[in-house]
Amino acid sequence: MRPRVHARYQSLRVRLLAALLAWVLLSVLAAGWGIQQLFRQHIMAQLQSELNIYLDQLTAVLQVNAGGQIALSSLPGDPRFNQPYSGLYWQVSVSQADGKITPVLRSRSLWDADLPQQYSGLQMGRDLATEAVGPSGQQLRVRARLLQPADGPYDELLLIAGADQHLWAEPIDRFNRMLALALGILVLGMAIAAWAQVSYGLSPLVRLRRRLLDVREGRASHIEGVFPTEVQPLVQDFNEVLDRNQQALDGARREAGNLAHALKTPLAVLANAARAKDPALPELVSEQVQVAHRQVDYHLAQARAAAAIRVRGLSxxxxxxxxxxxxxxxxxxxxxxxxxxxxxxxxxxxxxxxxxxxxxxxxxxxxxxxxxxxxxxxxxxxxxxxxxxxxxxxxxxxxxxxxxxxxxxxxxxxxxxxxxxxxxxxxxxxxxxxxxxxxxxxxxxxxxxxxxxxxxxxx
Missing domain, CATH: 3.30.565.10 (Histidine kinase-like ATPase, C-terminal domain)
Structure with a gap:
């Protein structure tokens, strides 16, 4: 008998479940990665939009008089700007003719620290979104803007708004945890659904196996019942094979009976002649043997033809x-x-x-x-x-x-x-x-x- 060590790998149920679960897992992982990337892009775009709003607010309230004094008519309304090291910062710096950039105004959240002053690629009329190092060494997302004041001794003003990485990393991490939990529940539900679907789909084969067992044990002569359209032709073909085997068995029994009946007469003649000590026994034996030989040839031809008609491809x-x-x-x-x-x-x-x-x-x-x-x-x-x-x-x-x-x-x-x-x-x-x-x-x-x-x- 074939060893059963690898039987589970030959199971249709295991194969279908493995294929379905692998596809579900790959699909969910791909979908989760895509959703996470979309949410991250959304958070970063929203952060840039908020930083742009803060720069617009600073631009609107910034005042420079002829004497070179810089002031804000009002402070941005976000309370995080007043909390030291809250993670949200703004700063106004001046650029003089000698190229030196000096901070003149800053948010209370910076306390006594300064935001980076140098940003390559920054041009007048075009904001620059980049990354920088914050007052506590943390990573910042900053947005910088150059202004040309109408009055005063300054050539350019540099406006900077920045946000600490925890302001976007925390909601992204929270969303990722919720997403992982939701996708895990989805995978579990789809795995249960796949198991139920495979079990339901293979149930006709289990029923077919029981019907075959009935045939093997002699409780039924054919496979009874209605099966799905994919299985029904197999059932019909198998029933036809059973019918042909039964016909062959009946034919073999019939031919065996006919041969036995045909040989009874020559055997009876020989037995009677032997008991009577008939002097013509040799000739009688030869004659009856020829009769028996013809009968055997006849039935052998029948049996050979009955076997040949079940072989396909003969020519x-x-x-x-x-x-x-x-x-x-x-x-x-x-x-x-x-x-x-x-x-x-x-x-x-x-x-x-x-x-x-x-x-x-x-x-x-x-x-x-x-x-x-x-x-x-x-x-x-x-x-x-x-x-x-x-x-x-x-x-x-x-x-x-x-x-x-x-x-x-x-x-x-x-x-x-x-x-x-x-x-x-x-x-x-x-x-x-x-x-x-x-x-x-x-x-x-x-x-x-x-x-x-x-x-x-x-x-």
Whole structure:
């Protein structure tokens, strides 16, 4: 038996759950990362917008007189500007002709510290958003603006508004924790939903397994019940296999019974002759052995054909088989110099079955035709729809109309004076029917008998 170490890796349930959970996890991680980035961008954009508002407020209340005094008509209203080291700062610096920049006004939150003065890339009329180091060494997001006062001795005024990183890092961290919790709950819910979906989706297979167990244990002969459209064809095919197996078993039992019944007579004759010490026992044994041999051959042919029809892909070319049979018949009837005409046989035809069965059927028919023909046996074969139609005619005396069906019965012969067992045409009909075809007689064109055999064709 195959080891069960890796059985869980071969489970459809495990595979489906693993694939679904992997996809869910990747999707949730990607969605979480995207949402986190969007929220971070939103917070940073909002922070820049607030810093821009503070610069606009400072610009609006900033006053410079002719004497060079700088003052604010009012202070920005955010109370954090009045709390030391609150994380929100503003500063106004002056730039003189010698390039020196000196802070002149600052928010109370800076206490005695200064914001950085140098910002590369800062231009008049364009604000600069960048990062800088704060009064406590922390990271700041700052927004700087240059102004040109109309009065006073200063060339430029530098307005700076800055915010500590904790002002945006804290809401981002809080949002990330809430997002992780929400996505974790979502993953758990989707995992439960995936398990329920897989269990529900595979439940027909569990039910199918129980039905198969019923068949195996003999509680049912077929798989009963209605299954989903994806499983129902499999159930139907399996039921067909069960039907064919049952038919094969019934056929085997029937053939075994028939063979046993057919052998009873030769065995009884031999037993009676042995008890009576019949002096003709050797000849009787030889005769009855031949009878038994013919019966065994008959039933073996039936069994071989029954097995062959379940094998797909069989193909037996017709013309070469007929040519080989004709060569045999010419030797069997060499003393009569019969003519076998195969001109009506299409070279492209092929029989969908075993070549031995084909030879068994046509060999019997050709042998019978050779026994009754005067000079000529004619064979023709053509394809009609999906069937081969093979005709074997002879120029012999023919049969009465009331005998055309009787000769196909077991033990029946057209002429009791001719040698034979009466099994030939019976074998032909039985084999043809096993392949889904038929065998019958019709009026021929040569004046004698005409046997027609219909068999499945290839292509």
């Amino acid at each position: 037996s070319p017709v013309a070469p088989l007929l040519q080989g049979l004709v060569r045999v018949m010419q030797r069997v009837h060499a003393d009569r110099a019969l003519q076998y005409d195969l001109s009506g046989v299409d070279e492209s035809l092929a029989f969908r079955g075993e070549s031995q069965d084909f030879e068994e059927m046509l060999g019997n028919v050709l042998d019978n035709a050779g026994k009754w023909a005067r000079r000529r046996v004619q064979v023709s074969a053509r394809k009609h729809e999906n069937m081969l139609e093979i005709k074997v005619e002879d120029d012999g005396p023919g049969l009465r109309a009331d005998r055309t069906e009787a000769v196909f019965e077991r033990g029946q012969r057209a002429d009791e004076r001719r040698p034979g067992s009466g099994l030939g045409l019976s074998i032909v009909r039985d084999l043809a029917q096993l392949y889904g075809g038929r065998a019958y007689m019709e009026t021929g064109t040569l004046g004698g008998a005409c046997v027609v055999i219909c068999l499945p064709a290839v292509g």
